[in-house]
Amino acid sequence: MTTWNLTQMQRHVLICNGSTCMGAGAEEVTQQIRDEIRINRLDEKIHTSRTRCNGRCKDKCVVIDYPKGTWYSVQQEETARAIVHESVAENSIIYSMENGERKRGESRFKGINKYRKKRGPKKKAALFVGHGSRLEAGNEEVRQFIDRIKGQVDPTLLVETCFLEFASPTIEDGIQLCIEKGADEVHVIPIILLHAGHSKLHIPAEIEHAKEHFPDIHFTYGQTIGIHEEVIDILLTRLAEVGFDVNQKHEDTAILFIGRGSSDMDAKADFYKISSLLWEKLHVPIVENAFMGVTTPTVQEGMERCIELGAKRVIMLPYFLFTGILMERMKKYAGQFREDHPNTTIEIAEYFGYHPNLQTVLLERMNQALDGTSTGMQDLENFRKYAEEHGYEHHHH
Structure with missing residues (x-):
């Protein structure tokens, strides 16, 4: 191990290399500070050390300057290099020492007391x-x-x-x-x-x-x-809302059941199980599965399969909790499918949303x-x- 002679050192800069800061660019910050020290030939006056987590993850990346006792939040190279010259903008300061008291920057999150007294029942x-x-x-x-x-x-x-x-x-x-x-x-x-x-x-x-x-x-x-029975009931409700009577036979209707898509085999298997449970509740000849991404069959392939099997009506049933980009995309798909297949009635049901189930x-x-x-x-x-x-x-x- 190296033993440095630090007698001439005036400042010690501690750079957090905890997992959160590292994920936010602490390695680059470390190199920028050290490079600025080298360029300005301050190696004998400013010593740097990497640390583990310093408990201010929300301010990533964290740099501490001793003996001054200033804590910095570094998101830009300009700030990293300014630390060497003690010319950091005020909005990048987490804590500063004023008259022997630690002051938190006005824009900084207060955080949690490190040592909290336990009082009363657990919350x-x-x-x-x-x-x-x-x-x-x-x-x-x-x-x-x-x-x-x-x-x-x-x-x-x-x-x-x-x-x-x-x-x-x-x-x-x-x-x-x-x-x-x-x-x-x-x-x-x-x-x-x-x-x-x-x-x-x-x-x-x-x-x-x-x-x-x-x-x-x-x-x-x-x-x-x-896989939950309440989920099946939600899907049946959404079908009923587009005029599909779940108690009647629908010889010419296909349900195109559409999920987000996953590369995880367990998730895909569960999706197919839910589809199977749904099919058992319906009186339709066709329930096809499709995915918006990651895996196959695609929504396009699912729709083509429904029409190839003779469906005159296709209900696109989204297996989504809430609205989002994919739901908007699905609506565009529906519009395109209607243009491509004018002799087929194509509808789209609602996602889960605020359903009480x-x-x-x-x-x-x-x-x-x-x-x-x-x-x-x-x-x-x-x-x-x-x-x-x-x-x-x-x-x-």
């Missing part, structure tokens, strides 16, 4: 995780849906909403918000239809990451919606997480084993 939080959509209307539908659920649960239970990607708050933000509001237990419930990569890897990774930062908080994980399923999944009977806990264990065997670099979406 539980249910954190619902939506997938997130590039279409904000879909994200707002999720928020409103969870707001409706709040009226059906114990008022002492904290209920919050977050998103896996494309929207805010993120899972990390959601967990922090629950703890800030006093939660000692955080029960994470995915608002996800099928069990695939997001529920097997990505959400468990966020929970395991949170455990590292909050070892005194109890976390549980709920299971996905999955969906509330029933999510409340069931929440209660399973709260009482410890959720299969999601096995998912956390499976993720830990996966990470040990294959490695897993944590990324925030």
Whole structure:
């Protein structure tokens, strides 16, 4: 090991290389600071060290300058290089020392007290995780849906909403918000239809990451919606809304059942099981399956198959929770199909949306997480084993 002679050193710059900061570019920040020191021949006055997590993940990337005691949030190369010259803009300062007191920047998140006194009964939080959509209307539908659920649960239970990607708050933000509001237990419930990569890897990774930062908080994980009788009833309701009588025979009608699509074989198998259960409830000769992406058959292929089999009426039945880009795309497909097949009646049913049965399923999944009977806990264990065997670099979406 190298032993440096640091007698001439005036400053010690600590650069966070924890997983969150590394995912946000800490390696580049480290090199930029060191390069600026080298260019200005300040190697004998400024010493740098990489650290592990410093507990300000929301301010990623974090750099600390001692003995001055200033903490910086670095998102740009300009800021990284300015640290060397102590000329950083005020909006990039997390903490500064003024008259011996630590002051937090006005734009900076307060964060959670590192040592919290335990008082009174434990407070539980249910954190619902939506997938997130590039279409904000879909994200707002999720928020409103969870707001409706709040009226059906114990008022002492904290209920919050977050998103896996494309929207805010993120899972990390959601967990922090629950703890800030006093939660000692955080029960994470995915608002996800099928069990695939997001529920097997990505959400468990966020929970395991949170455990590292909050070892005194109890976390549980709920299971996905999955194969559930209530889901079949929702699909039957959406068919009825377009004038399809589920109790009558429809000799010339085909149902084109459309999912998002996944490369996960378990998720694809579950989708086909749901399709089969649906078919058992219907009196139609054709129920075809199709996917919007990732896997096959495509929606185009599914529609062609329905028409080849003689369907005079095709109902496109989306297996989606809320609106989003894919739902908008499906509507465009329907318009194109009508032009291409003018002799075939082509309709599109609604997605799940605010259906009361969906509330029933999510409340069931929440209660399973709260009482410890959720299969999601096995998912956390499976993720830990996966990470040990294959490695897993944590990324925030």
